[in-house]
Amino acid sequence: MYHPRQVSATPIAAGKIRHPDVAALDLATIMRTVGDPVRLAIVRLVADGAEHSCSDLQAALSIPASTGSYHLRLLREAGVTRTRADGTARLISLRRDDLEARFPGLVDVLTRS
Amino acid sequence: MYHPRQVSATPIAAGKIRHPDVAALDLATIMRTVGDPVRLAIVRLVADGAEHSCSDLQAALSIPASTGSYHLRLLREAGVTRTRADGTARLISLRRDDLEARFPGLVDVLTRS
Numbered sequence: 001m002y003h004p005r006q007v008s009a010t011p012i013a014a015g016k017i018r019h020p021d022v023a024a025l026d027l028a029t030i031m032r033t034v035g036d037p038v039r040l041a042i043v044r045l046v047a048d049g050a051e052h053s054c055s056d057l058q059a060a061l062s063i064p065a066s067t068g069s070y071h072l073r074l075l076r077e078a079g080v081t082r083t084r085a086d087g088t089a090r091l092i093s094l095r096r097d098d099l100e101a102r103f104p105g106l107v108d109v110l111t112r113s
Numbered sequence: 114m115y116h117p118r119q120v121s122a123t124p125i126a127a128g129k130i131r132h133p134d135v136a137a138l139d140l141a142t143i144m145r146t147v148g149d150p151v152r153l154a155i156v157r158l159v160a161d162g163a164e165h166s167c168s169d170l171q172a173a174l175s176i177p178a179s180t181g182s183y184h185l186r187l188l189r190e191a192g193v194t195r196t197r198a199d200g201t202a203r204l205i206s207l208r209r210d211d212l213e214a215r216f217p218g219l220v221d222v223l224t225r226s
Contacts, residue, residue: 027153027222027223028147028148028149028153029148030148031144031145031147031153031223032144032145032148032149033148034141034144035141035142035143035144035145035146035147035148036141036145037141040140040141103222104222104225105218105222106222108218109140109217109218109219109222
């Protein structure tokens with residue numbers, strides 16, 4: 001089971017975008033999360049290493065904003081992607097280094113097949 | 114979506130154990146299927162290349178037969194494992210070559226992390 005931030009040394013500021021630590025990444029959780037065609041497509045889009053806005057990703061996949069937000073939240077909570085606030089925009093990137101450190105080869109499998 | 118054997122050149126014999134063709138293997142389906150702690154544990158047990166009986170796998174994981182049958186069916190239907198009938202026994206093995214052919218590196222990611 002996936003337990004995000006069971007122990008946190010610092011209080012969570014209101015509105016802070018939370019990401020699991022590298023040590024908390026769980027392979028089964030990640031596999032389950034990317035095992036969805038829309039989320040797998042998002043992973044492949046952000047695998048270019050750039051930050052992508054939610055709206056750009058939603059447009060690229062022709063999905064409504066509510067659907068996109070849902071999938072992006074699951075990817076973030078599983079530790080696959082990082083979400084950064086830039087004003088009112090949310091910029092999404094792949095946590096490639098973190099994923100590679102914990103599960104070597106996983107990003108390659110997800111993006112080259 | 115996963116559509117096993119949409120087109121089949123040969124009739125399915127009654128009781129035949131069905132497996133998706135290599136060409137029908139779908140990465141999202143496989144990821145979703147192995148994205149469960151019990152099924153991931155089964156994959157790691159059969160990654161030794163041997164055939165394992167259902168009962169041995171269930172005993173190794175301390176799960177009831179009904180639970181084991183359910184998880185083994187999902188793994189077989191996703192194309193992760195092969196099930197062979199030997200009398201009344203069912204022997205399970207990893208489709209390592211098929212998985213490697215379609216998704217190079219996947220088995221390594223699942224088994225070494």
